[in-house]
Amino acid sequence: MKRKIYLFLMVFFSVITFAQKTVSGKITDEDGVAIPSASVTIEEPGKDAILAYGITNSKGEYKVTFTSSEPNVDLKVKAFNQKPLTKQISNSDQTLAFKLQSEATEIKEVQLKTKMITARGDTISYDLKAFDNKNDRTLADIMKKIPGIEVNADGTILYQGNAINKFYVEGKDLMEGGYGTITNSLPKDAISKLEVLENHQPVKMLQGKIPSDAAAINIRLKKSVTMTGRGEVGSGFGDPWLWNVKLTPMFFSKKQQWVVNYKTNNMGEQVENEGNILAFGSSWEGRRGNASQNNWLGVENASVPNLPVKRYLFNNVHYLSANYLTNIDSKKEWEFKANANYTNNAVERESNSVTRDFQQGTQYNTRFLNNFYTDKLKGELIFTKNAKKGFFKNTTTFSQFWNGDRAFAERNDRIGYRTGNESVQSPTSSFQNSLSTIIPWKEKMVNLKSYINYQDDRQTLEISPANYLQLPYKNLVKDTITNINFAGGSTALQDFRIRTLDTSHSANISFTAKGWTFTPEIGIDVSTDKLNTNFEGTAIPNPSITDDIPLNFNDLSYENDLTFAEITPRASITANYKSDAWNVWASLPVNFNNIKAEDAFRNVSKTLNKTTFTPNLFAQYSFASFFKASVNGNISNNFGDIQTAYAGYVLTSPSGFNVMNPKNPIPQTNTKSGGARLEYRNPLNNLFFNVGYRLSDTKNNLLASSAVNDLGFSVVEYIESENKRTNNSYYAEIGKYFPKFKTNASVTFNDTTSKSQSRRNNEDINTTNESNSLGFKFNNTYFSWMSVDFNFTKTWNKQSNGIISNDLGKTENYNHNLNVFFYPLESHTIGFYWDQINSNLGDTKLNNGFFDLSYQFSWTAKKVDFELKWMNIADKKVFERISVGDATITQTTMQLRPSQVMLSVKFNFK
CATH class of the missing domain: 2.60.40.10 (Immunoglobulins)
Incomplete structure (x- = not known):
């Protein structure tokens, strides 16, 4: 190596x-x-x-x-x-x-070689007409064809393999990182050009002083005042009756911008994630993140195939969002933004699995039917001043969840056939406020930041009848494992509540000397978590269970009353240097970590006081106009959280308990990582490539040790034992646009080797995973009567750990997506879609092909499309997959959406 x-x-x-x-x-x-x-x-x-x-x-x-x-x-x-x-x-x-x-x-302006891509300084402009085809309607349709730009399945936009840090429309950040709604619904006819802003520093006060290696996207519109948007109404044949409605009007002017979005369907289209934050801007702007629950408890879940979501998602979703931006002063320096979204979603899922346990020589079958219910509301108010002589940003966010999950589980093993009904109720309330301001002081800048987050999570897991469970109990004193038998007809109940308060406050001052900008900073982070859990159930006395193992669950082993507090004063200095060729950044923080975990039930008190130095370095050199070479490295320390500090049993899933040993110290994780990267982007001849290497080494003082019985139920305990994980990865990507042939093509390659340690049934397992992947993307609009989009990915994986041998752990996967559109007559389009997913493990080969067909008539004068689409023509009902675990191989069959026909009307609002 x-x-x-x-x-x-x-x-x-x-x-x-x-x-x-x-x-x-x-x-x-x-x-x-x-x-x-x-x-x-x-x-x-x-x-x-x-x-x-x-x-x-x-x-x-x-x-x-x-x-x-x-x-x-x-x-x-x-x-x-x-x-x-x-x-x-x-x-x-x-x-x-x-x-x-x-x-x-x-x-x-100076046009360099071609009008389709022009460059001026750090701004690269793309004329979208050069890349679209007759079937493209929105920004997202075209963006996937632009060299150097990728769009992930979750909507994240990558430039040269890295996520963008901002998404603007006419220089304004209306969506605050949740740009999926605009990319999916902004009509291409409204767009003048797309700009990539390389080395983009979003805070104007810091431009030219604090460098950035990230890129941003800016959309230029044809009109200074634009009323536009996209709509779709569809209905289909199936069981039940199918519908799909999308209404997304938009307005953009120099002073105001707004987007309103309502989408609902039951035909397998995932729209509820459009508002997720995908671009996080700069740390100078404060903290931002997607609101999420502390989901400790969960029902047993049916498996999900590695297919496009539309193939398997049985949903009934309503998603409503609104985003508004306006300038509130005459100089147009102050902005007010209000963002809100609401999701109501019901999802059904089903899978059947056969699992072979090679460590124990057993086999068992499972079947899970799920109903997931999502009900959540989010609101956000943002005040921003982003000017050359001052910066201020305050973001207030409130989120509320009323989620619930259901499962019907079946198991067939050596004991026999059993069923269980499982449910989790999980309401959550969350409030966040992030404040950041930069104040000019003579030739210096003073930055003050404050962040407050309070969250209250409650969860209740219920399993009925309780004798569906065959849970192991581990005696931590005698290191013995015994199954617990539950009384027939009884119910098992796990209660959970965690209240979290996180605060972070800091102040820094920046000054410049000889081309360098130095920023010393002091701050303090304070977090407090309060955990309460309780498990209830009725156990049957078992003569094999010794007296010191509880036969009822009123014992303290099944309760937690834990307070986890962490206070971290910190001091750091950050140095930045930016020239025509060099971009250097170094952060040198010292953290004074003070952690205390107290459990009143067990009279357990753990403390940790440790000073850590966690440097983070980055250097980039630009040369020959088109090349950038960079290196980076960092050291980080993590001292665990409340999820790794509790000492009592918690039934996190019906498949088993989690437990921490009260004698364990506070968890400690040390990670060292580094990488090197070479980029080439030449907009003059439409060629882009990047190649790089990443490595990381992580050391832990606690090791996951699982006790798994022959029925697949487990208890997971963390024991004190130093262990490490290593990861090495090589990657490369090259993309080229051929104007004469109206073709964009790119190739990607990745080689990754990782090593990790674990323990299963008192046997140490050292696992090595070797993975290689090759990807190819191609689209062509050369012919006036046809356009083609094609991409494929081929992966090779090999896992070995002494239990799973090289032959058993060697898998191959192949998938491709082919979209071909024919234009036999003006305003008429015929589309053919082919998704192919193949997987091989030894002599077992699973091939899954899916085909769709569409016909579209375009009423050009009114910018209205009428589409008739037949999905899953072969009416394929299930998807098969093989997966490899530490000691198991599982073959799973997952339920798919049946054949369905949809008639849709698609239109622009203006």
């Missing part, structure tokens, strides 16, 4: 240093006046390919770094209202000044 790392680093740094030459100087007009924004390009003689380019600054100065094996290169200068200049120069470091002659021109 070390040899691979050294080889990678040698290649990595040799690319950086090989034959680089730099040309710099100044561009002026005939009178000697500096010319800003002039383009300077370097090309090899006789070749239509730009090696590197630069743009002059306000003083007319330029600097271009390039790599070429030719003895001479062509230098070309272009500027507004100036005559272009071309000069052949030697391939060497030199300083050259040029005077341009005046010449009238109508060119508004």
Whole structure:
């Protein structure tokens, strides 16, 4: 492995240093006046390919770094209202000044090679018309075809493999990271162009002072005042009757923006996650995150296939959201935002599994039928000032959940056939407030941040009849395991409540010296968790159970009354450096950790007082105009939380108890990670690629030890034993757009090796996982009568740990998605869709193919589409999959949506 790392680093740094030459100087007009924004390009003689380019600054100065094996290169200068200049120069470091002659021109900006992609500084602009096809209707449809940009299944937008940090429409962040609604519903006809803002620092006060390596997306509209949006109404044949309604009107102006969104369907489309926060901005803006519950308890869940959600989701969802932004001062520096969404969703799920336990030589069958009910409300108020001379942002968020889960479980094992009804009720209330302000003080900046979060979670898990359970009990003193038998007809009940208060307050001051920006900071984090749990049930006396094992659950072993408090004063200094070539960032924090866990029931008190140093380093070097090379590394420490500190039994699932040993110390986790990355993005010839390496090493002082009986029920205990996890990953991606063929193609590759330790039935398990994946994406709109979108992923996995051998743990998976659209006549479209998912384990081969067909008529004058779509033509009822665990192999059959036909009307609001 070390040899691979050294080889990678040698290649990595040799690319950086090989034959680089730099040309710099100044561009002026005939009178000697500096010319800003002039383009300077370097090309090899006789070749239509730009090696590197630069743009002059306000003083007319330029600097271009390039790599070429030719003895001479062509230098070309272009500027507004100036005559272009071309000069052949030697391939060497030199300083050259040029005077341009005046010449009238109508060119508004310097277009580099092609109008479909233009570059100006750190902004790359895409003309979406160059990438769309006749069947595309929204921004999301086109964005998936743009080189260098990817859209994940959850809606996250990636640029060069990394998530964006902001999503703007006309420079305004209406959605505050929850941009899925706009990308899925903004009509392409309303868009002028899409801009990628590289190295984007969202806080204006910090631009040019605190660098960023993240990119943002900005959407430019055709009109300064735009009323638009997308709607769809559909009905279908099936059991039950199918419907699909989407109504998303939008309004954008210089002062106000709003989006209202209502979506409902029962035909398998997942719309409730559109409001999830996908871009988190800068830490200088305060804290933001998706509200979530502390879900400790859960019913047994049916498995989910690795298919597009529309293939298996039996849902009945209503999702309503509203986002509003307005400027509240004459200078348009202050913004007020109000965001709210409500979700009501019911989901059904079913699966059957056969599990073989190779450690115990047993086999058992299970069947789970689920009903999941989601009922949640979220509201948010945001006040923001983002100006060159001041920053303020306060975000207040309230969330309420009224969720409930149900399960009907069947088991067939050596004891016989058993059934159980399971339910979880889980109401949650959450309140958050995040405040951040930056105040200018002479040449310095003072940043004050405050965060408060209070959350109250309640959960009740009920299993009836209780004798469905065959739970093991582990005697922590004698290290023996005995099954607990429950009385027939009785009910098992697990109660849970946790109240959490998290606060974080900090102050820092930033000052600049010799190109560096230094930010010393002090702060304090305080969190308190209060946990109460209780388990109730009726056990049958068992002669094999010794007297010191409880036969009723009033014993303290099944209750928890735990207070977990953590106080962490901290001090740090952050250093930033930004130049034309370098972007360096280093954070050097020292944390004074003070943790105390107290359990009044057991008279247990644990404490930890430890000082930690957790540096985080990043350095990026830009060269030859199109290349960026970067390295990063960090050390982090985590001292566990209340979920790893309690000492009593908790039935987290009907499949088994979790328990912590009261003698264990506070959990400690130390992680060291690092990576190197090389990027190339050339908008001049539509070529993008990145290649990199990541490694991480994690050490823990507690080890998960599971006692699993031959029926698959378990008790999981954490024992004091040092263990580690390592992960090494190589990755690469290359994408190219071919204008002549109207084709975009990209290839991705990933190689990952991970090692981990665990313990199962007193046997140490050292697991090695090796995984390789190859991906390919292709779309073509060359023919006027047809367009093609195709992507596939092939993965190879090998797991070995002494129980699961190399042959048993070797799996292969393949999946592809093919969409072909035919345009036989004007306004008519025929679509063919093919999803294929294959998996192999030894001689077992499972092939799953799905086919859809659609016909669409477009009423062009009214911008209305009528679509008839037949989904799952083969009426495939189930999906099969094989999965490998530490000591088990499970073959699962999952229920799918049947064949269905939908008639839809799709339209733009304006």
